[in-house]
Amino acid sequence: MTAPAIDVRDLHVHLGASHVLRGVDLRVDPGEVVALLGANGSGKSTLVRTVVGVLEPTRGEVDLLGHRRGSDVPWDRIGYVPQRVSAAAGVPSTAAEVVASGLLHRGRLTLPRGWRRQAREALAQVGLADRADDATNRLSGGQQQRVLIARALVRSPEVLVLDEPVAGVDRPSQEAFAATMARLVDDGLTVLVVLHELGELAGLISRAVVLRHGRVVHDGAPPRPHGEHGTEGHEHIHPHTSEVPAVSGSGLGLTDTPFESEQEARP
Amino acid sequence: MTEIAFMLTDPLMQRALLAALLVGAAAPVVGTYLVQRRLALLGDGIGHVALTGVALGWLIGSAMGLAPNDVLAIPGAVVAAVIGSVLIEVVRRRGRTSGDLALAIMFYGGIAGGVLIIGIAGGSSGSLMSYLFGSISTVTTTDLVLTVVLCLLILVLGVGLRPALFSVSHDEEFAISSGLPVWALNMAVAVLAALTVTVAMRVVGLLLVSALMIVPVAIGQLVTHSFRRTMAVGSVTGVAVCVTGLSITYWYPLSPGALIVVLAIGVYALVAGLHPLLARRRPAGDPHPDIPDDVQVAARTSAQGDCE
Numbered sequence: 001m002t003a004p005a006i007d008v009r010d011l012h013v014h015l016g017a018s019h020v021l022r023g024v025d026l027r028v029d030p031g032e033v034v035a036l037l038g039a040n041g042s043g044k045s046t047l048v049r050t051v052v053g054v055l056e057p058t059r060g061e062v063d064l065l066g067h068r069r070g071s072d073v074p075w076d077r078i079g080y081v082p083q084r085v086s087a088a089a090g091v092p093s094t095a096a097e098v099v100a101s102g103l104l105h106r107g108r109l110t111l112p113r114g115w116r117r118q119a120r121e122a123l124a125q126v127g128l129a130d131r132a133d134d135a136t137n138r139l140s141g142g143q144q145q146r147v148l149i150a151r152a153l154v155r156s157p158e159v160l161v162l163d164e165p166v167a168g169v170d171r172p173s174q175e176a177f178a179a180t181m182a183r184l185v186d187d188g189l190t191v192l193v194v195l196h197e198l199g200e201l202a203g204l205i206s207r208a209v210v211l212r213h214g215r216v217v218h219d220g221a222p223p224r225p226h227g228e229h230g231t232e233g234h235e236h237i238h239p240h241t242s243e244v245p246a247v248s249g250s251g252l253g254l255t256d257t258p259f260e261s262e263q264e265a266r267p
Numbered sequence: 268m269t270e271i272a273f274m275l276t277d278p279l280m281q282r283a284l285l286a287a288l289l290v291g292a293a294a295p296v297v298g299t300y301l302v303q304r305r306l307a308l309l310g311d312g313i314g315h316v317a318l319t320g321v322a323l324g325w326l327i328g329s330a331m332g333l334a335p336n337d338v339l340a341i342p343g344a345v346v347a348a349v350i351g352s353v354l355i356e357v358v359r360r361r362g363r364t365s366g367d368l369a370l371a372i373m374f375y376g377g378i379a380g381g382v383l384i385i386g387i388a389g390g391s392s393g394s395l396m397s398y399l400f401g402s403i404s405t406v407t408t409t410d411l412v413l414t415v416v417l418c419l420l421i422l423v424l425g426v427g428l429r430p431a432l433f434s435v436s437h438d439e440e441f442a443i444s445s446g447l448p449v450w451a452l453n454m455a456v457a458v459l460a461a462l463t464v465t466v467a468m469r470v471v472g473l474l475l476v477s478a479l480m481i482v483p484v485a486i487g488q489l490v491t492h493s494f495r496r497t498m499a500v501g502s503v504t505g506v507a508v509c510v511t512g513l514s515i516t517y518w519y520p521l522s523p524g525a526l527i528v529v530l531a532i533g534v535y536a537l538v539a540g541l542h543p544l545l546a547r548r549r550p551a552g553d554p555h556p557d558i559p560d561d562v563q564v565a566a567r568t569s570a571q572g573d574c575e
Binding site: 053054107 | 431442446
């Protein structure tokens with residue numbers, strides 16, 4: 001029997017004074033596509049950031065690909081797409097340069113031969129092949145997010161962990177992203193994805209885990225959107241953005257507006 | 268022409284030019300990482316702390332009765348700068364607001380302590396000035412050897428580890444998730460910055476060290492949008508201004524450090540001024556012409572009308 005791709009047992013995480021995760025169990029088997037859902041501050045981001053090693057657990061265990069979290073984990077077989085940070089770093093960098101940094105891992109501090117070709121191929125997977133030499137800060141928000149996805153894909157990971165990959169992403173990028181994911185999942189990629197709504201990915205999700213106040217409250221079939229949320233063409237507009245008039249009809253909406261700027265408690 | 272040949276045969280000038288060339292190439296390499304981390308002023312802070320190191324080296328040198336009593340000044344600066352830089356990194360890591368104050372106190376302490384200790388060690392204000400504003404025309408063979416070794420180390424590590432240092436400086440969270448030795452790489456940047464400050468001290472002085480690390484990078488950013496090329500352009504510009512500035516002072520009695528920095532800023536102003544003329548013309552207004560507009564402005568204007 002193969003080891004689970006991600007196995008989290010009784011995980012507790014404190015960020016500063018707040019007890020964010022309170023005993024989370026999560027198991028993702030190879031080939032599964034698991035959506036992690038929950039309200040703001042429920043601990044979704046904290047959970048994936050702990051899984052990929054950014055945050056330290058206070059208690060509990062995290063196994064990745066059969067290895068206890070730490071230096072034994074083959075990090076080069078895991079791809080992580082963090083929540084989009086402001087891409088405007090002090091010094092400009094091209095999309096290919098950002099993607100190439102995904103080729104580095106423990107034990108490889110310099111780029112392998114042919115990194116340009118690999119970076120270009122990864123960018124082609126997200127539909128940005130012709131943007132390899134463009135400055136990342138000249139790309140749109142959605143395109144920047146796709147660059148970060150390409151950075152995770154360039155190492156041909158077995159497990160992909162994504163934190164809100166489509167929040168605040170323009171429609172063409174969302175569609176390109178869903179198409180890419182469908183192809184990769186067909187090839188056997190295991191996915192753990194934090195989402196605010198299933199959206200374009202709904203067809204791919206094999207299981208949904210819902211967090212509330214740092215605990216798992218649902219683990220099973222993806223929840224059906226209820227009421228008008230399920231209807232085709234429904235634009236999901238959050239209460240706190242409701243003062244912005246929703247534009248309906250012709251499928252156009254404020255899709256370039258971030259659904260929210262989720263700032264979960266940071267240390 | 269003969270004057271240039273004459274300058275190049277002067278052993279004093281040969282040493283100075285070699286030091287200027289290497290420092291001009293190395294400083295912007297480290298500066299690129301500092302700018303990317305939004306730590307453009309870090310070099311200044313390290314320079315302040317290094318002054319205390321210079322002074323302590325001097326004090327120990329004169330207490331031990333060494334021949335030129337500032338023979339330990341540069342080693343002292345290296346030690347103090349490395350310690351200071353690592354401390355700054357540790358404070359930055361903790362990310363507390365009090366860290367800002369802690370750094371400020373460290374910087375002022377560095378300058379004040381340095382000035383006091385140099386006085387106690389029997390130094391004059393002239394010798395103090397030579398550290399604050401550079402003294403490249405008095406580079407000794409020992410200084411030169413140390414400068415060459417440190418510059419080569421900075422260039423080899425700064426350029427050789429570029430992909431890893433870029434990754435850590437660009438997105439630390441992703442670097443951690445890749446299993447990169449993030450702590451060691453951050454310390455490497457801190458130590459490289461400290462070494463750069465000490466080698467650049469001879470050329471432009473502690474107060475202007477940061478300029479040599481940062482201004483060439485700012486020029487590089489204007490003409491390219493790739494990280495690698497920004498670093499390369501910065502390095503070439505650094506060499507050009509250092510060698511030109513130093514050569515000019517061979518004929519005119521000017522301060523080499525100040526002249527080098529003014530030259531660099533002049534180049535920046537020139538490139539920035541010419542930039543709009545040289546830049547490829549982009550369609551005005553819409554920076555993302557290939558993205559469909561998905562916000563309808565008409566709905567918004569009517570909503571604003573309702574509010575009134």
